[in-house]
Amino acid sequence: MAEITPIVMPKWGLSMKEGKVNAWLVEVGTRIEVGMPILDVETDKIANEVEAPDAGLLRRQLAAEGDVLPVKALLGVLAEESVSDAEIDAFIAAYQVPDEGDGEEDETGPSDQHVEVDGIRVRYQQTGSGSPVLLIHGFGGDLNNWLFNIDELASRHTVIALDLPAHGASDVRLPASHDLAGMAAFVHRFLQETGYTRVDIMAHSMGGAIAVQLAQDVPDAVGKLVLVSPCGFGEAINMGYVDGFIDAESRRDLKPVLGLLLADPSAVTRAMVDESLRYKRLDGVQDALRALRDAMFADGRQRALPGLALDVKRHPLLLLWGRDDQVVPVAHAEAVPDGTKTVLYEASGHMCHMDHAAEVNPVVLAFLEGS
Template sequence: MAGQITPLVMPKWGLEMREGTVAGWLVGEGTRIEVGTPVIDVETDKISNAVEAPDPGLLRRQVAKNGERRPVKALLGVLAEAEVPDAEIDAYIAAYEVPAAGDEAGEAGPAYDWAEVDGIRVRYARRGPDTGVPVLFLHGYGGDLGNWLFNLDALSAAAPVIALDLPGHGQSDARLPGTSLADLSAFVAAFLAKIGVDRVHLVGHSMGGAIGAQLALDHPERVASLALINPAGLGPEINGDYTRGFARASSRRELKPVVEQLFATPAMASRQMVDDLLKYKRVDGVGELLDALQGALFAAGRQADLPALRLAERGLPLLVVWGAQDRVIPAAHAGNAPPWATVQVLEGAGHMAMMEKASEVNALLKRHIGA
């Protein structure tokens, strides 16, 4: 029976998610769906997204109803072919038990770890197997490791993953090792040494992409491959109104329209997302730190350093992914990637392509790292 029935379950998006609300079914019972088909919209306190079909089949049951709040891994629906009797499906639903937290590999233990590097305390997370070259995720300007909430679990199934709150970001100390890409990449190299990691597949978003490219130039022995998502460092232009606005906004009214520029669909900038960013920005020293960082790296709408243009010096495996509707850094910069790079521009995504097109980005990352 289990081989003929596929459960649709409440996903775990990010390290802190415990439950989600069914916002609405996108397909009706009896609909044939393919792998990756969006089936049901789910809302969390942080963000909304669609649950996609893990396997092909017929949607035989909508178990969860609109508006219901259910824990992670709770049964939402059932896929099965027409020849599977209704009685077997009823029995499967009746017998289904939500796995206890920590039952799955990589979910036991604390959600976060901490390290002190050059006097700066930083937060990071580790997931996945104990062997293999880890995948290190670096977020962008004003972000944190939560920006990878749709990506960490997907990648940790096959490789160890590490996600870092860069200095001055997230829950790391509100201090910087310096405001240049060289300063920040040197800090990342020191962080890897501190936690005993010699070499990583580096995935960098926006400013994190430029830091990753700088790390590949300055410490090539540390970087096995590089994946850049909507990165800085491949062209001179950047939306200065966004970077200045983010640094200086001090109220919901000021910050919300700035954050909306990150997404092709502005509604993805949820109330909780804006509130969380305001809370972060009100930590002592963060506003000044962000202003100093954007002034050093992105003054007057121009990028001060373009390390990704110099990656030809290294020739390492390179993936470049961009949201076609990026309003922060032009997607046209993808055309500046080295000729051997794999380049993918995704329609329907803005600056946060790894959140807006998570399935496509995860598939690209798996192929890139696997190769």
């Protein structure tokens, strides 16, 4: 039988049901390599490039610019020149979009769970199997910030992603102590409530400082650390982003603030802006974010710098940073302890784990597995 490989609409995150094709990035006849960007797709979260999961010769482009198609819909076809057009036509005619929930992947994928920690209801997702990895997002974020990473990590690990207090779908309430040490202690109690005694951690921005603080305060609870543009290694931080996110009350105000996160501000979709506005308009969110800001970033600087005292022999560190970060300066990467593995990404901003997911994910997996 002729070998024909489908290119399908990816599923980025639990809530994604469909995507809009913005553009093909390659022409028919292109030799595709694994990881090559081949399409630009927009979801209700963000616009991003689709990297090829398989190699082959691109024979057909079935999705046109502007098409809105469900997850797993057929977008294109890879096949060698030896495969006839008739065989490809037959493959396309027979292809059916799987029903939602069909297949092992959907059955084992992450679903929302909740646990009460210190009286605060916390949303989290858990998926995969193997040694546990905890994902901690940054200021104003939520567990969906990991939507381009969680499936790859879950292929070899149990992955736990949480919404910090007053973020995402967790309660709009902060712990009584919500400085860095208080937030780290809260995360530790979350791990205890969910039955984990020791985890590796991948964390972003403010979440990175929380992870390092936890490693110092409860060293036996933390193994390896993967930090993406972390706080905690230098005083400087772009308060224009922090204050702008808190204070923005309209799409026009919020979109340029969210654009500071990404290398390409045009990747910020209207749906992403609207979702952030809905979150910010929940009763108590702005007050909680202001309180967290004042505890973490008083006087316009990072108040605590636990990264400077991190013992990387006990907690091996992989540091990932975008060279064009506009929120936390990439220069802070020079302050990391000796023995840190540092990877800097060109054409990447504050969220290189989203900007360059196809490059980041294998690096993270290799580090976690000791390579």
